[in-house]
Amino acid sequence: MKENLQAARAQVTQDIGGFDDRRLIKLELDARxxxxxxxxxxxxxxxxxQEDKTIVLAFFTEAALAAFEAKLTTLAEGGSPTYRNVLYALKGFDRWTEDDRMGWALRQEGWPADSPFALDVELWPVPRATExxxxxxxxxxxLRERHIEKLDSVKQAGLVLxxxxxxxxxxxxxxxxxxxxxxxxxxxxxLEITFLQTDVQNLPPVPPPSANAPGVVVLDSGLATGHPLLAPAVGDAQSFLPGLGPEDQHxxxxxxAGIALYGDVERELRSGRFVxxxxxxxxRVLDVQNANDTGFIENHVDAAVREFRLQYGCRVFNLSYGDLRKPYSGGHVRGLAVTLDTLARELGVLFVVPTGNFAGAGAEPRDWRHEYPDYLLRREAALLDPASALNVLTVGSLARWDATFNSQLYRDDPAEQPIARRDQPSPFTRSGPSVGGAIKPELVAHGGNWAVNVRTANHWTVRQGLGELSAxxxxxxxxxxxEESGTSFAAPHIAHLAARILVEHPQADHNLLRALLVGHARWPDACEALLADRDHRLRLCGYGQVEEAALTRSDEQEVTVIAGDAIPDRRHxxxxxxxxxxxxxxxxxxxxxxxxxAHTPAVRTTRVAYRSCRIxxxxxxxxxxxxxxQMFNAATADYAYQRIPELLGARLGPRARGQGTVQADGWTVRQPSAQRREQRLFVVVTRVDQPWGADLTLTEEPYALAVVLRDRENAEAKLYTQIQARLRARIQPRVRA
Structure with missing residues (x-):
């Protein structure tokens, strides 16, 4: 450790500037x-x-460096210096390097091509006013000596920018x-502020969808049915709240609804037409306050789902609702989540719900920017009911924009700083997992961002150009x-994609919809860079963001093969x-x-296992x-089954993915070995029931399977043609028989 300190002492001589002659040293400590x-x-x-639990930055005088070196020397020689516990807690000394100082956006995007360019520089927040x-x-x-132009600054006790x-x-x-x-x-x-000034007269008329187009149902605060972008597509609007009509008062x-119908509304606006x-x-299941105090929301949702399923055949339902009084704290699943899990199985429908919003009530971070994203992983930011439901898709939020309207108008002013950068988790999204460690949320989509106005301390600015554009x-x-920000506006992006699948594949059931969506999801690069810990990434981002390119139709570089079947207990x-x-x-x-x-098991809230069977x-x-x-059929005991080796290189592995009712994993191959080229790959589906589930499960439980092969870096790829030929060759002998 003494040599480590001496090395760090030599390295910090590379630093330049500073308001005094002390050395800046980075210390790695035991977290305790x-x-x-x-x-x-x-x-x-x-x-x-303190940059995180184990990294501390400190100014050292020469006397302080000498004191540490002396005690470390005594310790190395077998002596007993005072405060040995502090010395034993030291893990290392280092310099605060150029890479440490480089912010996330600069690290991701690199230096701008044009010169000169603007940078935001934050100084260390030294505690004493004189310093x-x-x-x-x-x-x-x-700055003046280096001929660097100062555009603007913020000078506060806790922030100099x-x-x-x-x-x-x-x-x-x-x-x-x-x-x-x-x-x-x-x-x-x-977001361009001019978009909020769009005049409908400048847009062509919106045509109605085809009469047999799939439906997407929004269970929410009602609908402005006369909205010119929505009206041609409205099939029906009803209220399920006693004494209130179907109109949207909130x-x-x-x-x-605008996002559920069109997906990316900004993209549609840029195209110049809405189709x-x-x-x-x-x-309508929520009142003018966007709440439900007239009865049990479980009853209102149940009635609404049955009505739209039976009368119109709707199979995709978006419920952008989260109960702040019912965070999931582990253990049993309760409340609206159980209702949705039961309805999904009984009626064969897909529910899409958000994680719920974290606003810091009772656990507000002292510094939103510098504690991000860690505060999103705390117990106080757990999922809100019904996000813990297993048979639904739960959606977390990503930031799309990072420049507020004021930042765009006053480009030299650094006052409004985004908490998240583009494609990072939104600063208000919540984290999983759900019961038994099930991955939640399964998916993420754009839902907005917050920016802190650093001139007004620890407050965020809302509705300042960081939200999702919609009706x-x-x-x-x-x-x-x-434009609005919230996980409520991430969920309908996924509901839209699910319904879009039904345009191309009208016979797809709710299990296949879930399997296709998670099978085409991947972590955004920004999330991987921000969340190095895989478990943290799973808790905030699930399987990732859906890639739309080949979601509904395969092409020569990306092919999706699907299967659906029903399987008995203890079978493969x-x-x-x-x-x-x-x-x-x-x-x-x-x-x-x-x-x-994906499968949709029966559930029982009085059981810790909750789901009656596992596929x-x-x-x-x-x-x-x-x-x-032979290998799987011989593994009659659970321990023998668990020991069967899976294909190496899985992104997650069976233990991480296997606790949910929708599961996905991926394998990446860059330079295949000779052995890999000779291998044939198989997917083995297995069902195991809970002993208490015999009266709830079917003899054969249905499931859906989706396999996606991608060769995007090969311009000459003919995956679709080759796979289609192989599958036809397998089918023809059966037809002849």
Missing amino acids: LDPAALQRIAPELEVIS RDQSWQAFEVW YRVKVDRTQAEALLRHRDARTVDLPPRHG GHGTHV PVLRLFSG CKDFAVGRLLA HFYEIPVPGDFYEGRRRTREISVAL EFRVVAAPNLLHVA
Whole structure:
């Protein structure tokens, strides 16, 4: 450890600038140590920041460095220095490097091509007022000496932030400045304010969808049925609240409905025309306060779902609702979640619900920006009922925009700083898992963002250009569109995609819809970069964001093969993945195989296991089907089944994915070995019932399976043609027989 300190002491000489001659040292500690205890070793040391549970930044005088070195020397020689517990808690010393200072956007996007360019520089928040003044005064002198233009600044007790204009050389110098905490690109992704001023007269008439178009049902605060972008697609709007009509007095339902009908409303607006391919239905289950105090919402939802399912054949229902009084704290699933799980099985419908919003009530972060995203993983940010339901799709939210309207109007002012950057989890989304560790949310979609106005301390700005664009209930007074942020507006993106699948595949059941959606999902790059811990990524992002390119139709570079069947208890079904020989040929490149399975078991809320049966899959490599069947059929005991090796390289593995009723996993192949080229791949589906579920389960429980093969980096790929030929070759002998 002494040598480690000496190395760090030499490395920090690379730092430049600073309002005094102290050294900035990064210390790695045991998470249980209070950073203040470091001053017992050297009172001259000043802790300036705890960047996470184990990383602390401190200013060291020469005397402080000497004190640490002396005690570490005594310890290394077998002595017993005072405060040994502090020394034992030290894991290492290091320099706060250029990479440490580089902000997320700069790390992801790299240096701008145009020069000069703007950067946001945050200085260390030194605690004493006199030092704080010295810090920013010295920094401004340094900027002038380097001929760096200061555009604007924010100077507060807990935050000193500069927006500067630099060239590449000046920017690299900033990354070495001792007093720079972070250096990042300003927010740049913003919703155009002119979109909110759209005049319907400038748009062509909206045609109605076809008479047999699939329906998407929005269970919410009602619907503005006369809205010019929605009216041609409205099939029916009813109220299921006693004494209230179907109209939307709040606006939430109309906003959700616009996204459920069109998906990305901004994309439609940019195209210059709105052409609905779905029919839109509305069931009012929330009042003017966007709440339900007139009775049990479970009864209102039950009545609405049965009405639209039986009268119109609707199978996709969006319920953007979360009960703040019912966070999921582990254990039994209760409330509306049980109702949805039961209805999904009984009526064969798909529910899409959000995780619910975290607003910090009772557990507000002291610093939204610097505690993000950790606060989203705390117990206080757990799922809200009905998000814990297993037979539904639960959707978390991603940020689409990071530049508020003010940031776009006043480009030199750094005051409004986004909490999340583009495609990162929204700062209000909630985290799983659900019962038994089931992955929740399963999917994420754009739902909005918040930005902190750093001039007004720890407050966020809402409705400042960071929300999702959609229909506004106040269209009659000229507000055709509005923007709102919340997980409520992430969920209808998925409901829209589910209904779009029915346009191409009208016979798809609710299980296949879920399997296709999660099978085509992947983690956004921004989420992978932000959440290095896979378990944290699963809790916030689930299986990821749906890629729409080949969701409804396969092409030569991406093919989806589907299957549906029903399986008895303690049985296996075997499927060979039709991998073409060319899939493994050619240069080193990324090839992907994804497998997804969904089923809808009966549930019982009085049981810890909750679901009456478990259907899961394994992907295995074997020389032939007989070998696979013998291997699985011989594994009659659970421990023997669990020991069967799955294909190496799974993104998640059976344990992580197997607790939910929709499961997915993926394998990436870049340079296949000779052994891999010779292997045949099989998906094995297995059902195991709970002993108490005998009176609830069917003799044969239905499920859906989707397998996706991708070869996107191969322009010459002919996956669709080759797989189609292989499948036809298998079918023809059966037809002749």
